[in-house]
Amino acid sequence: MPDQLPEHPDWLWRTPDPKPSYDVVVVGAGGHGLATAYYLARNHGISNVAVLERGWLAGGNMARNTTIIRSNYLCEESAAIYEHALKLWEGLPEELEYDFLFSQRGVLNLAHTLQDVREGTRRVGANRLGGVDAEWLDPDEVRAFCPIVNTSPDVRYPVLGATLQPRAGIAKHDHVAWALARKADEHGVDLIQNCEVTGFVRDGGGRVVGVETTRGRIGAGRVALAAAGHTSTLTDLLGLRLPIQSHPLQALVSELLEPVHPTVVMSNHVHVYVSQAHKGELVMGAGIDSYNGYGQRGSFHQIEHQMAAALELFPIFARAHVLRTWGGIVDVTPDASPIIGLTPVENLYLNCGWGTGGFKATPASGWVYADTIAHGRPHQLAAPFALERFATGALIDEHGAAAVAH
Protein backbone atom coordinates (compact mmCIF):
# COMPACT_ATOMS: atom_id res chain seq x y z
CA MET A 1 0.00 0.00 0.00
CA PRO A 2 1.49 3.35 -0.94
CA ASP A 3 0.23 4.96 2.28
CA GLN A 4 2.18 2.40 4.30
CA LEU A 5 5.50 3.11 2.60
CA PRO A 6 7.94 5.29 4.54
CA GLU A 7 8.31 8.93 3.50
CA HIS A 8 10.98 9.59 0.90
CA PRO A 9 14.09 10.83 2.71
CA ASP A 10 14.96 14.50 2.20
CA TRP A 11 16.47 15.24 -1.18
CA LEU A 12 20.09 16.34 -1.01
CA TRP A 13 19.73 18.81 -3.88
CA ARG A 14 16.99 20.57 -5.88
CA THR A 15 15.86 19.42 -9.34
CA PRO A 16 15.65 22.76 -11.18
CA ASP A 17 14.72 23.37 -14.80
CA PRO A 18 17.58 24.85 -16.78
CA LYS A 19 17.74 28.65 -16.91
CA PRO A 20 18.27 30.33 -20.32
CA SER A 21 21.92 30.98 -19.51
CA TYR A 22 24.67 30.67 -16.89
CA ASP A 23 28.07 32.22 -16.26
CA VAL A 24 29.57 28.74 -16.39
CA VAL A 25 28.10 25.52 -17.75
CA VAL A 26 29.91 22.39 -16.54
CA VAL A 27 29.32 19.30 -18.71
CA GLY A 28 29.21 16.08 -16.66
CA ALA A 29 28.09 15.46 -13.07
CA GLY A 30 30.81 13.04 -12.08
CA GLY A 31 33.12 13.85 -9.20
CA HIS A 32 35.20 16.30 -11.22
CA GLY A 33 32.25 18.28 -12.57
CA LEU A 34 30.65 18.48 -9.12
CA ALA A 35 33.89 19.49 -7.39
CA THR A 36 34.47 22.13 -10.07
CA ALA A 37 31.03 23.65 -9.52
CA TYR A 38 31.47 23.53 -5.74
CA TYR A 39 34.84 25.34 -5.82
CA LEU A 40 33.64 27.85 -8.44
CA ALA A 41 31.06 28.93 -5.87
CA ARG A 42 33.11 28.47 -2.70
CA ASN A 43 36.49 29.83 -3.81
CA HIS A 44 35.52 32.29 -6.52
CA GLY A 45 31.99 33.41 -5.71
CA ILE A 46 30.76 32.20 -9.10
CA SER A 47 27.48 30.47 -8.33
CA ASN A 48 25.45 31.18 -11.48
CA VAL A 49 26.58 27.73 -12.61
CA ALA A 50 24.85 24.68 -14.05
CA VAL A 51 26.16 21.13 -14.10
CA LEU A 52 24.56 19.26 -17.00
CA GLU A 53 24.45 15.47 -16.82
CA ARG A 54 23.23 13.18 -19.60
CA GLY A 55 22.28 10.40 -17.19
CA TRP A 56 22.09 10.53 -13.44
CA LEU A 57 24.48 12.24 -11.06
CA ALA A 58 27.59 10.06 -10.51
CA GLY A 59 26.32 7.42 -12.95
CA GLY A 60 29.65 7.42 -14.82
CA ASN A 61 33.04 6.46 -13.46
CA MET A 62 32.43 8.32 -10.22
CA ALA A 63 30.42 5.48 -8.69
CA ARG A 64 32.17 2.72 -10.66
CA ASN A 65 35.72 3.21 -9.44
CA THR A 66 37.47 1.24 -6.73
CA THR A 67 37.96 4.37 -4.58
CA ILE A 68 41.70 4.23 -4.04
CA ILE A 69 43.15 7.54 -2.90
CA ARG A 70 46.92 8.07 -2.83
CA SER A 71 49.46 10.65 -3.96
CA ASN A 72 52.64 8.58 -4.37
CA TYR A 73 53.18 9.35 -8.07
CA LEU A 74 56.68 9.60 -9.51
CA CYS A 75 56.85 12.97 -11.27
CA GLU A 76 56.92 16.24 -9.33
CA GLU A 77 53.99 17.67 -11.28
CA SER A 78 51.79 14.66 -10.52
CA ALA A 79 52.81 14.31 -6.88
CA ALA A 80 52.02 18.01 -6.43
CA ILE A 81 48.45 17.83 -7.75
CA TYR A 82 47.62 14.46 -6.17
CA GLU A 83 49.08 15.58 -2.83
CA HIS A 84 46.99 18.75 -3.03
CA ALA A 85 44.01 16.42 -3.45
CA LEU A 86 45.02 14.26 -0.49
CA LYS A 87 45.32 17.31 1.76
CA LEU A 88 41.87 18.44 0.63
CA TRP A 89 40.44 14.94 1.27
CA GLU A 90 41.75 15.15 4.83
CA GLY A 91 39.52 18.18 5.52
CA LEU A 92 36.60 17.43 3.23
CA PRO A 93 34.30 15.32 5.44
CA GLU A 94 34.20 18.17 7.96
CA GLU A 95 33.94 20.92 5.35
CA LEU A 96 31.14 19.17 3.47
CA GLU A 97 29.53 18.03 6.75
CA TYR A 98 29.25 14.52 5.41
CA ASP A 99 30.97 11.37 6.64
CA PHE A 100 31.77 9.55 3.40
CA LEU A 101 33.97 6.98 5.18
CA PHE A 102 37.35 8.38 4.14
CA SER A 103 39.72 5.85 5.67
CA GLN A 104 43.50 6.41 5.63
CA ARG A 105 44.43 2.77 5.92
CA GLY A 106 47.56 3.00 3.73
CA VAL A 107 48.41 1.63 0.30
CA LEU A 108 51.07 -0.99 -0.41
CA ASN A 109 52.55 -1.21 -3.92
CA LEU A 110 54.27 -4.60 -4.03
CA ALA A 111 57.58 -5.27 -5.77
CA HIS A 112 58.19 -8.72 -7.28
CA THR A 113 61.22 -8.17 -9.48
CA LEU A 114 64.52 -6.34 -9.27
CA GLN A 115 63.07 -3.73 -11.63
CA ASP A 116 60.04 -3.29 -9.33
CA VAL A 117 62.38 -2.82 -6.36
CA ARG A 118 64.37 -0.17 -8.20
CA GLU A 119 61.21 1.61 -9.38
CA GLY A 120 59.70 1.47 -5.89
CA THR A 121 62.72 2.71 -3.97
CA ARG A 122 63.21 5.46 -6.55
CA ARG A 123 59.58 6.52 -6.14
CA VAL A 124 59.88 6.51 -2.32
CA GLY A 125 62.90 8.79 -2.62
CA ALA A 126 61.15 11.10 -5.07
CA ASN A 127 58.04 11.24 -2.90
CA ARG A 128 60.00 12.13 0.23
CA LEU A 129 61.81 14.93 -1.57
CA GLY A 130 58.40 16.19 -2.71
CA GLY A 131 56.89 16.13 0.78
CA VAL A 132 54.73 13.03 0.18
CA ASP A 133 54.77 10.39 2.94
CA ALA A 134 56.44 7.22 1.65
CA GLU A 135 58.26 4.25 3.13
CA TRP A 136 60.03 1.20 1.78
CA LEU A 137 59.06 -2.08 3.49
CA ASP A 138 60.99 -5.35 3.30
CA PRO A 139 59.01 -8.63 3.04
CA ASP A 140 58.85 -9.09 6.84
CA GLU A 141 57.51 -5.57 7.25
CA VAL A 142 54.98 -6.23 4.48
CA ARG A 143 53.79 -9.31 6.37
CA ALA A 144 53.55 -7.34 9.62
CA PHE A 145 51.53 -4.58 7.94
CA CYS A 146 49.23 -6.91 5.98
CA PRO A 147 49.40 -10.47 7.39
CA ILE A 148 47.19 -12.02 4.68
CA VAL A 149 49.59 -11.26 1.80
CA ASN A 150 51.49 -14.35 0.76
CA THR A 151 55.13 -13.42 1.38
CA SER A 152 56.44 -16.95 1.06
CA PRO A 153 59.61 -17.15 -1.09
CA ASP A 154 58.45 -20.20 -3.05
CA VAL A 155 55.68 -18.64 -5.14
CA ARG A 156 55.99 -17.73 -8.82
CA TYR A 157 56.64 -14.03 -8.10
CA PRO A 158 57.82 -13.69 -4.48
CA VAL A 159 57.20 -10.37 -2.72
CA LEU A 160 60.60 -8.62 -2.54
CA GLY A 161 59.30 -5.52 -0.78
CA ALA A 162 56.72 -2.77 -1.11
CA THR A 163 56.24 0.94 -1.03
CA LEU A 164 53.83 2.15 1.66
CA GLN A 165 52.00 5.44 1.71
CA PRO A 166 50.43 5.52 5.19
CA ARG A 167 48.09 8.48 4.48
CA ALA A 168 46.58 6.82 1.40
CA GLY A 169 43.27 4.95 1.62
CA ILE A 170 39.70 4.66 0.37
CA ALA A 171 36.36 6.52 0.62
CA LYS A 172 32.78 5.77 -0.35
CA HIS A 173 32.57 7.21 -3.85
CA ASP A 174 28.81 7.70 -4.30
CA HIS A 175 28.62 9.53 -0.97
CA VAL A 176 31.50 11.79 -2.01
CA ALA A 177 29.47 12.78 -5.09
CA TRP A 178 26.35 13.39 -3.00
CA ALA A 179 28.30 15.43 -0.44
CA LEU A 180 29.73 17.67 -3.17
CA ALA A 181 26.35 17.91 -4.91
CA ARG A 182 24.54 18.98 -1.73
CA LYS A 183 27.06 21.72 -0.98
CA ALA A 184 27.18 22.96 -4.57
CA ASP A 185 23.39 23.09 -4.57
CA GLU A 186 23.40 25.03 -1.29
CA HIS A 187 25.64 27.60 -2.98
CA GLY A 188 23.02 28.00 -5.73
CA VAL A 189 24.49 25.73 -8.40
CA ASP A 190 21.83 24.08 -10.62
CA LEU A 191 22.38 20.33 -10.96
CA ILE A 192 20.47 19.22 -14.05
CA GLN A 193 20.23 15.49 -14.75
CA ASN A 194 18.89 13.79 -17.88
CA CYS A 195 20.26 16.67 -19.91
CA GLU A 196 22.73 15.60 -22.59
CA VAL A 197 24.90 18.15 -24.35
CA THR A 198 24.52 17.46 -28.07
CA GLY A 199 26.22 20.49 -29.61
CA PHE A 200 27.88 23.85 -29.08
CA VAL A 201 26.63 27.32 -29.89
CA ARG A 202 29.35 29.57 -31.36
CA ASP A 203 29.33 33.24 -32.23
CA GLY A 204 30.73 34.86 -35.36
CA GLY A 205 34.23 34.85 -33.89
CA GLY A 206 34.09 31.09 -33.23
CA ARG A 207 33.75 31.58 -29.48
CA VAL A 208 31.59 29.08 -27.62
CA VAL A 209 28.62 30.95 -26.15
CA GLY A 210 26.33 28.10 -25.21
CA VAL A 211 25.38 24.47 -25.61
CA GLU A 212 22.61 22.56 -27.34
CA THR A 213 21.06 19.96 -25.09
CA THR A 214 18.23 17.46 -25.01
CA ARG A 215 16.46 20.07 -22.89
CA GLY A 216 17.04 22.94 -25.30
CA ARG A 217 19.67 25.59 -25.87
CA ILE A 218 21.49 26.94 -22.80
CA GLY A 219 23.68 30.04 -23.00
CA ALA A 220 27.06 30.02 -21.25
CA GLY A 221 29.79 32.54 -20.52
CA ARG A 222 32.19 29.62 -20.32
CA VAL A 223 31.76 25.91 -21.00
CA ALA A 224 33.81 23.53 -18.88
CA LEU A 225 33.99 19.90 -20.02
CA ALA A 226 34.16 17.24 -17.29
CA ALA A 227 32.84 14.34 -19.34
CA ALA A 228 35.64 11.77 -18.69
CA GLY A 229 35.35 8.85 -21.16
CA HIS A 230 32.94 10.77 -23.42
CA THR A 231 35.10 13.87 -23.88
CA SER A 232 36.11 13.01 -27.47
CA THR A 233 32.47 12.73 -28.55
CA LEU A 234 32.04 16.39 -27.50
CA THR A 235 35.30 17.84 -28.81
CA ASP A 236 34.77 16.00 -32.13
CA LEU A 237 31.73 18.28 -32.61
CA LEU A 238 34.14 21.23 -32.59
CA GLY A 239 36.75 19.62 -34.81
CA LEU A 240 39.13 19.57 -31.83
CA ARG A 241 41.05 16.28 -31.86
CA LEU A 242 42.44 15.11 -28.51
CA PRO A 243 45.17 12.61 -27.53
CA ILE A 244 42.62 10.44 -25.75
CA GLN A 245 41.43 6.88 -26.25
CA SER A 246 38.36 5.60 -24.41
CA HIS A 247 38.71 2.11 -22.99
CA PRO A 248 36.63 -0.18 -20.78
CA LEU A 249 37.98 -0.57 -17.24
CA GLN A 250 36.44 -3.28 -15.12
CA ALA A 251 36.28 -4.11 -11.42
CA LEU A 252 34.54 -6.65 -9.23
CA VAL A 253 33.41 -7.32 -5.68
CA SER A 254 32.99 -10.46 -3.60
CA GLU A 255 30.22 -11.20 -1.14
CA LEU A 256 30.42 -9.51 2.28
CA LEU A 257 33.14 -11.06 4.44
CA GLU A 258 34.45 -10.51 7.95
CA PRO A 259 37.12 -7.78 8.05
CA VAL A 260 40.37 -9.54 7.13
CA HIS A 261 42.18 -7.04 4.93
CA PRO A 262 43.54 -4.01 6.79
CA THR A 263 44.90 -1.94 3.89
CA VAL A 264 45.01 -1.59 0.09
CA VAL A 265 47.44 -3.84 -1.80
CA MET A 266 48.42 -3.23 -5.42
CA SER A 267 50.72 -5.26 -7.62
CA ASN A 268 51.67 -4.05 -11.07
CA HIS A 269 53.59 -7.20 -11.77
CA VAL A 270 51.06 -9.86 -10.73
CA HIS A 271 48.43 -7.47 -12.11
CA VAL A 272 45.73 -6.89 -9.51
CA TYR A 273 44.83 -4.64 -6.61
CA VAL A 274 42.61 -5.49 -3.66
CA SER A 275 41.00 -3.68 -0.75
CA GLN A 276 38.09 -4.50 1.54
CA ALA A 277 35.22 -2.03 1.71
CA HIS A 278 33.67 -1.01 5.02
CA LYS A 279 30.65 -3.26 4.45
CA GLY A 280 32.99 -6.23 3.96
CA GLU A 281 33.16 -6.93 0.24
CA LEU A 282 36.58 -7.46 -1.33
CA VAL A 283 37.04 -4.89 -4.08
CA MET A 284 39.47 -5.71 -6.87
CA GLY A 285 40.53 -4.52 -10.27
CA ALA A 286 43.42 -4.43 -12.71
CA GLY A 287 44.25 -2.83 -16.06
CA ILE A 288 42.07 -1.64 -18.93
CA ASP A 289 40.72 -3.80 -21.72
CA SER A 290 43.07 -3.39 -24.67
CA TYR A 291 40.54 -2.13 -27.23
CA ASN A 292 38.66 1.15 -27.49
CA GLY A 293 35.14 0.88 -26.12
CA TYR A 294 32.20 2.98 -25.05
CA GLY A 295 29.97 0.11 -23.95
CA GLN A 296 30.69 0.19 -20.19
CA ARG A 297 31.58 -3.47 -20.34
CA GLY A 298 34.75 -5.37 -21.08
CA SER A 299 35.87 -8.92 -21.74
CA PHE A 300 35.55 -11.66 -19.16
CA HIS A 301 39.12 -12.92 -19.47
CA GLN A 302 40.21 -9.69 -17.74
CA ILE A 303 38.16 -10.71 -14.70
CA GLU A 304 39.53 -14.26 -14.78
CA HIS A 305 43.07 -12.90 -14.95
CA GLN A 306 42.73 -10.54 -11.99
CA MET A 307 41.08 -13.23 -9.84
CA ALA A 308 43.97 -15.58 -10.57
CA ALA A 309 46.39 -12.84 -9.57
CA ALA A 310 44.43 -12.10 -6.39
CA LEU A 311 44.61 -15.76 -5.37
CA GLU A 312 48.33 -15.81 -5.97
CA LEU A 313 48.77 -12.93 -3.53
CA PHE A 314 45.98 -13.87 -1.08
CA PRO A 315 45.47 -17.65 -0.83
CA ILE A 316 42.96 -16.92 1.96
CA PHE A 317 40.46 -15.67 -0.68
CA ALA A 318 40.22 -19.09 -2.38
CA ARG A 319 36.63 -19.64 -1.23
CA ALA A 320 35.33 -16.12 -1.86
CA HIS A 321 32.80 -15.63 -4.65
CA VAL A 322 32.43 -12.96 -7.28
CA LEU A 323 29.21 -11.14 -6.56
CA ARG A 324 29.27 -8.48 -9.25
CA THR A 325 31.49 -7.20 -12.05
CA TRP A 326 31.08 -3.96 -13.96
CA GLY A 327 32.91 -1.56 -16.22
CA GLY A 328 33.37 2.14 -16.77
CA ILE A 329 34.73 4.09 -19.74
CA VAL A 330 38.09 5.66 -18.99
CA ASP A 331 39.82 8.36 -21.03
CA VAL A 332 43.44 7.31 -21.45
CA THR A 333 46.22 9.66 -22.59
CA PRO A 334 49.60 8.66 -24.07
CA ASP A 335 51.47 9.61 -20.86
CA ALA A 336 48.85 8.42 -18.33
CA SER A 337 48.45 11.99 -17.06
CA PRO A 338 45.38 14.23 -17.28
CA ILE A 339 44.76 17.18 -19.60
CA ILE A 340 43.60 20.35 -17.82
CA GLY A 341 43.25 23.88 -19.09
CA LEU A 342 42.30 26.17 -21.93
CA THR A 343 41.68 25.02 -25.51
CA PRO A 344 42.15 26.56 -28.95
CA VAL A 345 38.39 27.27 -28.84
CA GLU A 346 37.70 30.44 -26.86
CA ASN A 347 35.52 29.98 -23.74
CA LEU A 348 35.92 26.19 -23.88
CA TYR A 349 37.81 24.55 -21.01
CA LEU A 350 39.07 21.01 -20.80
CA ASN A 351 39.52 18.61 -17.90
CA CYS A 352 39.90 15.01 -19.01
CA GLY A 353 42.38 12.19 -19.49
CA TRP A 354 42.33 11.12 -15.82
CA GLY A 355 41.97 7.62 -17.19
CA THR A 356 42.13 4.90 -14.60
CA GLY A 357 43.07 7.13 -11.68
CA GLY A 358 41.01 10.30 -11.36
CA PHE A 359 38.88 9.52 -8.31
CA LYS A 360 41.72 10.27 -5.92
CA ALA A 361 42.20 13.62 -7.63
CA THR A 362 38.56 14.71 -7.39
CA PRO A 363 38.94 17.66 -5.00
CA ALA A 364 42.18 18.96 -6.53
CA SER A 365 40.87 18.53 -10.04
CA GLY A 366 37.84 20.65 -9.14
CA TRP A 367 40.00 23.15 -7.25
CA VAL A 368 42.51 23.86 -10.04
CA TYR A 369 39.89 23.67 -12.79
CA ALA A 370 37.59 26.16 -11.05
CA ASP A 371 40.52 28.52 -10.61
CA THR A 372 41.53 28.10 -14.26
CA ILE A 373 37.97 28.82 -15.44
CA ALA A 374 37.49 31.77 -13.05
CA HIS A 375 40.69 33.52 -14.18
CA GLY A 376 40.94 32.37 -17.78
CA ARG A 377 44.51 31.07 -17.30
CA PRO A 378 45.92 27.83 -15.96
CA HIS A 379 46.22 27.32 -12.19
CA GLN A 380 49.86 26.81 -11.24
CA LEU A 381 49.34 23.10 -10.45
CA ALA A 382 47.41 22.61 -13.71
CA ALA A 383 49.84 24.40 -16.03
CA PRO A 384 52.12 21.37 -16.70
CA PHE A 385 49.03 19.35 -17.69
CA ALA A 386 47.99 21.65 -20.54
CA LEU A 387 47.17 20.23 -23.97
CA GLU A 388 50.28 21.92 -25.40
CA ARG A 389 52.56 19.29 -23.87
CA PHE A 390 51.74 16.96 -26.76
CA ALA A 391 53.32 19.49 -29.13
CA THR A 392 56.25 20.57 -26.93
CA GLY A 393 57.05 17.00 -25.88
CA ALA A 394 57.03 17.86 -22.14
CA LEU A 395 55.10 14.68 -21.30
CA ILE A 396 54.48 13.64 -17.69
CA ASP A 397 55.01 9.91 -17.93
CA GLU A 398 53.18 8.11 -15.13
CA HIS A 399 52.81 4.66 -16.69
CA GLY A 400 54.83 3.13 -13.85
CA ALA A 401 52.63 4.65 -11.15
CA ALA A 402 49.28 4.48 -12.93
CA ALA A 403 48.98 1.47 -15.27
CA VAL A 404 47.57 -1.25 -13.02
CA ALA A 405 47.56 0.80 -9.84
CA HIS A 406 44.78 3.38 -10.04
Add this chain to the structure above:
Amino acid sequence: MLLIACPWCGERDETEYHYGGQAHVAHPADPHALSDAEWGAYLFVRDNPKGEFAERWMHAAGCRRWFNVVRHTVTHDISAVYPAGQPRPVPPSDEHSEVTA
Protein backbone atom coordinates in the same frame (compact mmCIF):
# COMPACT_ATOMS: atom_id res chain seq x y z
CA MET B 1 35.35 -11.73 -24.95
CA LEU B 2 35.48 -10.76 -28.61
CA LEU B 3 35.44 -13.42 -31.31
CA ILE B 4 37.60 -12.19 -34.18
CA ALA B 5 38.05 -13.86 -37.56
CA CYS B 6 41.69 -13.74 -38.63
CA PRO B 7 41.76 -13.48 -42.45
CA TRP B 8 44.18 -16.43 -42.53
CA CYS B 9 43.24 -18.62 -39.53
CA GLY B 10 39.51 -18.00 -39.07
CA GLU B 11 37.58 -17.28 -35.88
CA ARG B 12 39.64 -17.20 -32.69
CA ASP B 13 39.19 -15.78 -29.18
CA GLU B 14 40.30 -12.23 -28.46
CA THR B 15 43.00 -13.58 -26.12
CA GLU B 16 44.95 -14.84 -29.17
CA TYR B 17 45.26 -11.32 -30.53
CA HIS B 18 47.15 -8.14 -29.79
CA TYR B 19 45.40 -4.79 -30.27
CA GLY B 20 46.99 -2.10 -32.44
CA GLY B 21 44.62 0.88 -32.28
CA GLN B 22 43.45 2.99 -35.22
CA ALA B 23 44.14 1.64 -38.71
CA HIS B 24 45.19 3.65 -41.76
CA VAL B 25 47.48 6.11 -39.96
CA ALA B 26 50.15 6.85 -42.54
CA HIS B 27 53.66 7.86 -41.54
CA PRO B 28 54.16 11.47 -42.70
CA ALA B 29 55.91 11.54 -46.06
CA ASP B 30 58.34 14.26 -44.94
CA PRO B 31 58.51 14.50 -41.12
CA HIS B 32 60.95 17.43 -41.32
CA ALA B 33 58.32 19.51 -43.09
CA LEU B 34 55.95 19.21 -40.11
CA SER B 35 55.56 21.70 -37.27
CA ASP B 36 55.94 20.41 -33.70
CA ALA B 37 52.15 20.46 -33.35
CA GLU B 38 51.67 18.42 -36.54
CA TRP B 39 54.32 15.90 -35.51
CA GLY B 40 52.78 15.70 -32.02
CA ALA B 41 49.38 15.05 -33.58
CA TYR B 42 50.83 12.25 -35.70
CA LEU B 43 52.48 10.66 -32.64
CA PHE B 44 49.77 11.09 -30.04
CA VAL B 45 46.36 11.85 -31.52
CA ARG B 46 44.08 9.10 -32.82
CA ASP B 47 40.38 9.03 -33.64
CA ASN B 48 38.22 7.95 -30.72
CA PRO B 49 34.74 7.46 -32.15
CA LYS B 50 31.69 6.16 -30.36
CA GLY B 51 30.56 3.96 -33.24
CA GLU B 52 32.35 2.21 -36.12
CA PHE B 53 36.13 2.18 -35.85
CA ALA B 54 38.70 0.81 -38.31
CA GLU B 55 41.42 -0.69 -36.12
CA ARG B 56 44.44 -3.00 -36.27
CA TRP B 57 44.77 -6.42 -34.67
CA MET B 58 47.65 -8.89 -34.74
CA HIS B 59 47.17 -12.64 -34.42
CA ALA B 60 49.87 -13.02 -31.76
CA ALA B 61 49.13 -16.63 -30.80
CA GLY B 62 48.60 -17.75 -34.39
CA CYS B 63 49.97 -16.60 -37.72
CA ARG B 64 51.34 -13.37 -36.15
CA ARG B 65 50.07 -11.26 -39.03
CA TRP B 66 48.55 -7.80 -38.76
CA PHE B 67 45.14 -7.08 -40.28
CA ASN B 68 42.29 -4.57 -39.97
CA VAL B 69 38.85 -4.84 -38.43
CA VAL B 70 35.89 -2.46 -38.51
CA ARG B 71 34.25 -2.81 -35.07
CA HIS B 72 31.50 -0.82 -33.39
CA THR B 73 32.91 0.55 -30.13
CA VAL B 74 29.60 0.25 -28.26
CA THR B 75 28.10 -3.01 -29.53
CA HIS B 76 31.39 -4.69 -30.60
CA ASP B 77 29.71 -5.76 -33.86
CA ILE B 78 32.39 -6.48 -36.43
CA SER B 79 31.30 -5.37 -39.92
CA ALA B 80 34.52 -5.95 -41.86
CA VAL B 81 37.84 -7.81 -41.61
CA TYR B 82 40.49 -7.16 -44.27
CA PRO B 83 44.25 -7.47 -44.75
CA ALA B 84 46.57 -4.64 -43.78
CA GLY B 85 47.37 -2.38 -46.70
CA GLN B 86 43.90 -2.59 -48.21
CA PRO B 87 41.57 0.40 -48.02
CA ARG B 88 38.66 0.37 -45.59
CA PRO B 89 35.71 -1.29 -47.34
CA VAL B 90 32.88 1.13 -48.04
CA PRO B 91 29.76 -0.13 -46.26
CA PRO B 92 26.87 -0.91 -48.59
CA SER B 93 24.37 1.91 -48.17
CA ASP B 94 21.60 3.38 -50.32
CA GLU B 95 23.48 6.63 -50.70
CA HIS B 96 26.55 4.84 -51.89
CA SER B 97 24.82 2.61 -54.43
CA GLU B 98 23.32 5.74 -55.98
CA VAL B 99 26.78 7.19 -56.46
CA THR B 100 28.29 4.04 -57.98
CA ALA B 101 25.25 3.08 -60.06
